[in-house]
Amino acid sequence: MSSITKVALAGATGNLGPAILDGLLNAGFKVTVLTRSSSTHSFPPSVTAISVDYNSLDSLTNALKGIEAVVSALPYTGNPADVTTNLRLVEAAAKAHVKRFIPSEFGSDTLNEKARTLPVFAGKVAVQDALKKEAATGGMTYTVVCTGPFLDWGIMVGFIMNLKGKSISLWDGGDRVFSATSLQAIGKATAGVLKQLEQTKNRAVYVHETATTLKKLATMGKHATGADGWQENVVSMDEQLEMAWAELKKDQPNPDNFAYNFIKASIWGEGFGGHFERLDNKLLGIKEMGDAELQDLVNSLATK
Template sequence: MSSITKVALAGATGNLGPAILDGLLNAGFEVTVLTRKSSNHSFPPSVTAVSVEYDSLDSLTNALKGQEAVISALPYTANPAEVTTHLLLVEAAAKAHVKRFIPSEFGTDTLNEKTRNLPVFAGKVAVQDALKKEAATGGMTYTILCTGPFLDWGMNVGFIMNLKGKSISLLDGGDRLFSATSLPTIGKATAAVLKQLERTKNRAVYVHETATTLKKLAAMAKHATGADGWEENVVSIDEQLEIAWAELKKDQPNPDNFVYNFLRAGIWGEGFGGHFSRPDNELLGIKEMSDAELQDLVSSLAK
C-alpha cells in the first residue's frame, strides 16, 4: 500500500480531537478538519477547515474527495442519531475512495466478546461491521485503535479517580490490571498507524502507556497529595451491571444510571479485556511509562 499524506479529521475539537490533530501535524501530515457550519473554532494556519453537514452523505463525500485517510474522533452518546452520523462518514469515505479509515474507538477493547455485547458499544460494533464490509470488497481499509481509558483526562474529570476531591472507587477491589494511555500519546499512536499501513491493515491495534491498577494509582495520589482526607469505596462491577441492565428495562431509562456502569465494566470488569497483554507499542513507537513517570503525571495533575 502506498504512503498517505492527506488526512481528514472529524471531531477535532472534543476531548481527544486536539491531541490527534497535534499528533498528525507533528508527524508531517496534511490535515483537513471537518467542521459543522455553526463552528467558530480556529485551527493552526497549516490546517484546512471544511464545513460539512454530518447528516448529508453528499456533503461528507464531497468534503472527503482527495483525502487518503479519515480519522473520526466524533463522540458516541446514548443518542441513536449519532450512530447514523458515524455510519454516514464511513459510507462517504468509501465513496470518496479513501484508503484508510480509523473509527472513533480509542478506548476499550471492543473486539472482546463480553465488551462488544455491552449496549454502550453497539454503535462502535455497527461501525466495525460497516468497515469490515467495505474492506471485504477490496476497497477501503481500516484500523481499530484500542488505547484503554484516557489516563490524564480520566484523572482530571474524576472518571478514573477524583484527585482534587480525594476519592476513588476501587472497582472489584482495585487490584485488576488495566491499560491506559494519555491524550498526547493517543495522538502520536494514531499518526503512527498511518505510517505503518500494511502492518495495521484491517485489524485492531492495541497500545497502552501504562498497565496499572486503581490501588496503585490511589497510592500514587496519596503520595502526591498526602494521605489525609482520602475516601476509598470498594464497588462491585457485577452490582453495577445489575443496576445498568435494570435501568435499561425501564420505559425511559436514564443514561446516568447505565452508561458509566457499562463503561467501567469494559475497563475494569473480569474477562472484558481491559488489560492489553500484548500491545503493539513497539510497532507504533510508543514507550511505556516507568513507575516514576506515572507518579510524576499523577503529581502534576494533583496540583
C-alpha cells in the same frame, strides 16, 4: 500499500480531537478538519477547515474527495443519531475512495467478545461491521485503535480517580490490572497507524502507556496530595452491572444510570479485556511509563 499524506479529521474539538490533530501535524500529515457550520473554533494555519453537513452524504463525500485517510473522533453520546452520523461518514469515505479509515474507538477493547455485547458499544460494533464489509470488497481499509481509558483526562475529570476530592472507587477491590494511555500518546499512536499502513491493515491495534491498578493509583494519589482525608470506596462491579441492566429495561432509561457503568465494566470488570497483553507500542512508537513517570504524571495533575 502506498503512503498517505492527506488526512481528514472529524471531531477535532472534543476531548480527544485536539490531541489527534497535534499527533497528525507533528508527524507531517496534511490535515483537513471537518467542521459544522456553527463551529467557531480556529486551527493552525497549516490546517484546512471544511464546513460539512453531517446529515448529508453528498456533503461529506464532496469534502473527502482527494483525501487518503479519515480519522473519526466523533462522539457516541447515547443518541442514535451519533451512530447514524458515524456510519454515514464511513459510507462517504468509501464513496470518495479513501484508502484508510480509523473509526472513533480509542478506548476499551471492543473486539473482546464480552465487551462488545455491552449496549454502550453497539454503535462502535455497527461501525466495525460496516468497515469490515467495505474492506471485504477490496476497497477501503481500516484500523481500530484500542487505548484503554484516557489516562490524564480520566484523572483530571475524576473518572479514574478524584485527586481534588481525594477519593477513588476500587472496583472489585481495585487489584485488577488495566491499560491506560494519555491523550498525547493516543494522538501519536493514531499518526503511527498511518505511517505503518500494511502492518495495521484491517485489524485492531493495542497500545498503552501503563498497565496499572486502581490500588496503585490510589497510593500515588495519596503521595501527590497527602494521605489525610482520602476515601477508598470498594464497589462490586457485578452489582453495578445489575443496576445498569435494570435501568436499561425501564420505559425511559436514564443514560447517566447505565452508560458509564457499562464503560467502567469494560475497563475494570473481569473478562472484558481491560488489560491489553498483546501490544503494538513498538510498531506505533509508544513508550511505556515506569512507576516514577506515572507518579510524576499524577503529581502534575494534582496541581491542575
